[in-house]
Amino acid sequence: xTLSVGVAGIGxxxxxxxxxxxxxxxxxxxxxxxPAPVAIPPPALLPPTERRRTGPSVRLAIAVATExxxxxxxxxxxxDTVFASSNGEGQVIAGILEALHAADGAxxxxxxxxxxxxxxxxxxxxxxxxxxxxxxxGGHDQVFATGLMxxxxxxxxxxxPVLFVAHDVPLPPPLDAMRATAAPFAAALVLTPQxxxxxxxxxxxxxxxxxxxxLPEAMAALRAANPVARALPLLAALARGQAASxxxxxxxxxxLAVEAAP
Amino acid sequence: MFPLAIRAITATSAMGTGRAATAAALRDRRGxxxxxxxxxxxxxxxxxxxxxxxAVEPPAPLAAFACRNTRLAELALRQDGFLAAxxxxxxxxxxxxxxxxxxxxxxxxxxxxxxxxRRGPDGALPAYDFERTHDLHALPRxxxxxxxxxxxxxxxxxxxxxxxxxxxxxxxxxxxxxxDAAVVGGADTLCRLTLHGFGSLExxxxxxxxPCAEDRDGISIGExxxxxLLERAGPGDAGGIGxxxxxxxxxxxxxxxxxxxxxxxxxxxxxxxxxxxxxxEAIGYVNMxxxxxxxxxxxxxxxxxxxxxAAVPCSSTKGWSGHTLGASGxxxxxxxxxxxxxxxxxxxxxxxxPDPAFASGIAVANRAARIDRVLSNSFGFGGSNCALVIGxxx
Numbered sequence: 177x178t179l180s181v182g183v184a185g186i187g188x189x190x191x192x193x194x195x196x197x198x199x200x201x202x203x204x205x206x207x208x209x210x211p212a213p214v215a216i217p218p219p220a221l222l223p224p225t226e227r228r229r230t231g232p233s234v235r236l237a238i239a240v241a242t243e244x245x246x247x248x249x250x251x252x253x254x255x256d257t258v259f260a261s262s263n264g265e266g267q268v269i270a271g272i273l274e275a276l277h278a279a280d281g282a283x284x285x286x287x288x289x290x291x292x293x294x295x296x297x298x299x300x301x302x303x304x305x306x307x308x309x310x311x312x313x314g315g316h317d318q319v320f321a322t323g324l325m326x327x328x329x330x331x332x333x334x335x336x337p338v339l340f341v342a343h344d345v346p347l348p349p350p351l352d353a354m355r356a357t358a359a360p361f362a363a364a365l366v367l368t369p370q371x372x373x374x375x376x377x378x379x380x381x382x383x384x385x386x387x388x389x390x391l392p393e394a395m396a397a398l399r400a401a402n403p404v405a406r407a408l409p410l411l412a413a414l415a416r417g418q419a420a421s422x423x424x425x426x427x428x429x430x431x432l433a434v435e436a437a438p
Numbered sequence: 439m440f441p442l443a444i445r446a447i448t449a450t451s452a453m454g455t456g457r458a459a460t461a462a463a464l465r466d467r468r469g470x471x472x473x474x475x476x477x478x479x480x481x482x483x484x485x486x487x488x489x490x491x492x493a494v495e496p497p498a499p500l501a502a503f504a505c506r507n508t509r510l511a512e513l514a515l516r517q518d519g520f521l522a523a524x525x526x527x528x529x530x531x532x533x534x535x536x537x538x539x540x541x542x543x544x545x546x547x548x549x550x551x552x553x554x555x556r557r558g559p560d561g562a563l564p565a566y567d568f569e570r571t572h573d574l575h576a577l578p579r580x581x582x583x584x585x586x587x588x589x590x591x592x593x594x595x596x597x598x599x600x601x602x603x604x605x606x607x608x609x610x611x612x613x614x615x616x617x618d619a620a621v622v623g624g625a626d627t628l629c630r631l632t633l634h635g636f637g638s639l640e641x642x643x644x645x646x647x648x649p650c651a652e653d654r655d656g657i658s659i660g661e662x663x664x665x666x667l668l669e670r671a672g673p674g675d676a677g678g679i680g681x682x683x684x685x686x687x688x689x690x691x692x693x694x695x696x697x698x699x700x701x702x703x704x705x706x707x708x709x710x711x712x713x714x715x716x717x718x719e720a721i722g723y724v725n726m727x728x729x730x731x732x733x734x735x736x737x738x739x740x741x742x743x744x745x746x747x748a749a750v751p752c753s754s755t756k757g758w759s760g761h762t763l764g765a766s767g768x769x770x771x772x773x774x775x776x777x778x779x780x781x782x783x784x785x786x787x788x789x790x791x792p793d794p795a796f797a798s799g800i801a802v803a804n805r806a807a808r809i810d811r812v813l814s815n816s817f818g819f820g821g822s823n824c825a826l827v828i829g830x831x832x
C-alpha cells in the first residue's frame with residue numbers, strides 16, 4: 177500500500193540551515209555545508225503577550241511552519257496540522273520538575289499549560305486564527321518518519337492539504353543525560369493530494385529493518401544530533417529536485433520507504 | 439472513513455477493572471474517587487487511583503518498560519478478552535497490518551519524578567530507562583510489543599483529547615489503506631506534574647468532582663487505560679458496536695481556557711455527526727467532557743445546547759472515574775459502548791440538580807433507555823477538541 181502526496185511548501189531551520197530557501201544549495205551538494213548556531217526567531221505572528229510565553233521548541237516549530245505555508249500559497253487557517261516532536265518543550269518540563277522538588281513546591285500556571293505536548297500546535301492555532309483539526313505526536317528517534325507517515329495518511333484519507341511540522345530542541349540538564357539532543361532542528365512540509373511545486377512523495381510502510389542512506393560527514397553528524405534531522409536524506413533529495421528512493425527508519429523492526437519524484 | 443467495527447473494547451479506571459466492573463459501577467452509582475493518599479500531592483483533593491495496577495508487572499522480556507503507566511496499561515490489556523481478540527485479528531490480517539495508535543499526556547513521567555527526588559549532589563539523575571518509561575512513544579511501543587504486532591506505531595499527545603484523537607487517527611490509517619485494523623486508546627496515570635499543575639490553575643475540587651452542579655468546584659484527577667480494536671465493518675456486523683464517526687477542531691483562542699461560546703466544541707461535534715452522516719436527533723446520549731470546572735462545563739453546555747437543544751440527555755461520567763486526562767477519551771468511548779449495550783443513561787454522580795443556568799438536557803439520575811448512538815466529547819489544553827460517535831452499526 178503506497179501513500180502518494182504532493183509537496184507544496186518546505187520550511188527548515190537547523191545548524192547551518194537558516195531556512196529552506198537559504199539551505200537548498202548546501203542540501204543539494206551545490207554549496208558547502210557550514211554548521212552554524214541556530215537563530216530561532218520570535219514568533220511574529222503571535223500577539224506580544226502570547227509571544228513572551230513561548231519557549232524555543234514552540235518558536236522553532238512556528239518558524240518552519242510559517243516558511244512552508246508561505247511557499248505553498250495556501251492560507252494557513254485552511255490547513256489541518258500534524259505536529260511531531262520527541263522531546264516537546266523540555267525546558268518547561270524540567271522547570272516544573274525542579275519546582276515540584278523545591279521547598280514550596282509551587283509551579284506556575286503558564287508553565288503548566290505550556291508543558292502539554294501540543295503547545296506548539298496550540299500557539300500555531302492562535303497565531304493564524306485556525307479552527308482546523310490538529311494532532312501532536314511523539315515518536316522518539318523515529319519522530320520525523322512517523323509524523324510524515326501520519327500526515328500523508330491524513331492527506332490521502334481526507335483529500336485535503338496538511339501542514340506537517342517536526343521540531344526538536346535539546347533537553348536541559350539533568351534530562352539531557354537521559355536523552356542526548358545536541359542541536360535544534362525542525363522541518364515542515366505542506367503536503368497536498370495532488371503533485372506540488374516540489375513534486376510527489378510515495379510512502380510505503382514495511383516491516384523489517386533498512387539502512388538509512390549515507391550523508392556527507394558533517395550532515396551525518398547533524399543527523400545523529402537531533403531525531404528530526406533524520407529527515408536530511410529526504411530534504412537533500414527534495415533540494416536536488418531529482419527522482420530518489422530512500423528509507424527512513426521507524427522502530428527497530430520497520431521502516432518507511434520513500435520515493436521522491438520531482 | 440466510517441463506520442468501523444469495534445471488535446473489542448476494554449477499560450480500567452478507579453470505577454472498575456474491566457468492562458463488567460465499569461458497567462456495574464455505572465448501574466449501581468458507585469464512584470471510584472477517594473481522598474488523595476499519595477505522597478507529595480496537593481492537600482485536600484480526591485483522586486481516582488487504580489490500586490490494583492500498582493503490583494502488576496509487565497512480562498519479563500518487556501521488564502524495561504515497567505513504570506506506573508505501563509503497569510496500568512498491562513492490567514487493562516488483560517481484561518475483557520482483549521489479548522485474545524487482538525491475537526485473532528493478527529491471524530486474520532498479519533502482524534504488520536495492524537497499527538497501534540495510543541494517546542497519553544504524561545506517559546511514564548512519574549518515573550522521572552521519582553528519579554528527580556534521588557538526584558546526586560551534582561544534580562545528576564540516577565540511572566533509569568527514560569526511553570521506555572518517560573518518553574511518549576513508550577506506551578504504544580510497549581503495547582505493540584506485548585501484542586506481538588509489527589504495524590505502524592503512533593503516540594498521540596494532544597493533552598486531554600489524546601485518547602479520543604487516537605480513534606480518529608487510526609480511522610484515517612485504515613481509510614488510507616495503510617493497515618486493516620488498529621489497536622487504539624490511551625493510558626494516563628497519576629503524577630505530581632498534573633496534580634500540582636491543575637492545582638496551580640486553581641482547578642482542583644475540594645471533594646469528589648461534581649460536573650454540571652451549580653456549585654461545582656473543579657476537577658478530581660484520575661488514572662485510566664482503555665483500548666479498542668478497530669476494523670472495517672462488514673455486512674455481518676449490523677447491530678454490533680462501532681465507531682460511527684469522529685470530528686476534531688482547534689479553538690485557536692487560548693492555551694488553557696476554552697472559547698467561552700464553545701465554537702471549537704460545536705465544530706468537533708458537528709464534524710463527528712457529519713462524518714457519520716447523522717443528524718443531531720439520531721444521538722441518544724451525549725457523554726460530556728464535563729471536567730467539573732466552572733468554565734468547561736458552562737462552555738460545553740452552550741455548545742451542546744446549540745446543536746441539540748435540551749432534547750438529548752447528557753452527562754459527565756467523571757464523577758465516577760475522575761478526569762483521566764489523555765486516557766479520558768478512550769475510557770469514555772468504552773463507557774459509551776456500555777451505555778449502548780446496557781441501554782443506560784448514567785446521570786451525573788453526586789449532583790442533586792444541574793446548574794439552573796444550563797440549557798442542555800443534563801441528566802443527574804440514571805435512566806433506562808434504548809440508546810443506539812452516543813456522542814462522546816473530549817477537550818484539551820492548546821484548544822484541542824475531539825468528538826466520537828459510538829453506536830450500533832447500520
